[in-house]
């Protein structure tokens with residue numbers, strides 16, 4: 001058991017530095033300028049605009065989400081106002097290379113984790129997390145690219161709650177072409193109630209201390 005925990009930080013480090021050779025963070029810097037208005041100069045996020053922290057996400061996941069927003073698989077007509085706003089922004093990125101460059105730039109940013117904003121039973125949340133979430137997102141919420149499952153450690157707690165509620169309500173993850181969103185939607189539905197959603201978010205937030 002002790003061995004496994006020693007390996008976890010190593011795995012985290014490998015996930016966050018994975019950038020393709022052809023991706024150019026310098027080109028991405030200019031493309032990110034309009035994004036900073038909502039996500040912050042360091043990608044730290046801005047709760048008053050419902051714009052999440054981005055710096056904990058792997059470039060591959062950032063690009064996958066930008067593609068979904070641009071194609072309308074996330075942030076389409078049945079989505080939240082926040083997601084629709086974001087879809088309009090993704091449409092300004094010309095092509096996939098522009099998305100990869102922007103994601104490569106985001107990977108250089110240093111926006112820290114936002115303060116704890118929800119009070120809930122993190123221990124109960126840990127139990128839900130082990131039972132329902134760890135298989136895909138990893139025991140330390142480090143993510144698993146092979147399963148398209150993003151890193152959750154370091155995400156804003158309020159954003160985790162908002163996304164779980166969107167999945168539960170079907171405003172995220174119900175578009176016909178959103179295969180991975182559909183998978184996650186099923187799992188969000190397994191949590192029994194709002195208290196369970198808050199508890200699991202509190203647990204995930206505690207992993208980043």
Ligand code: HEC
Pocket residue numbers: 031032034035036037038039049050051052054057061062063065066080082083085086089090092093102162
């Ligand atoms: C007008 C404000 C605004 C601007 C500008 C903006 N975003 Fe967003 N972004 C948001 C909001 C709000 C969300 C959350 C959407 C939701 O609730 O589903 C979001 C979500 C995202 C996500 C998904 C994160 C996740 O964990 O699921 C990514 C990636 C992202 N934005 C990248 C960008 C990039 C890159 C740009 C610039 C091209 C950008 N955003 C510009 C408001 C904005």
Ligand code: HEC
Pocket residue numbers: 064128129132133134135136137147148149150152155159160163164180181183184187188191200
């Ligand atoms: C079967 C694998 C699987 C399981 C189990 C699973 N997830 Fe996910 N989760 C995913 C995938 C895949 C995505 C990415 C969805 C997408 O591409 O839009 C995701 C996305 C998310 C997101 C959105 C993150 C972001 O930044 O956009 C949150 C929050 C989340 N999961 C929380 C959980 C929680 C909490 C549980 C346990 C109740 C859980 N997941 C169980 C596969 C899974």
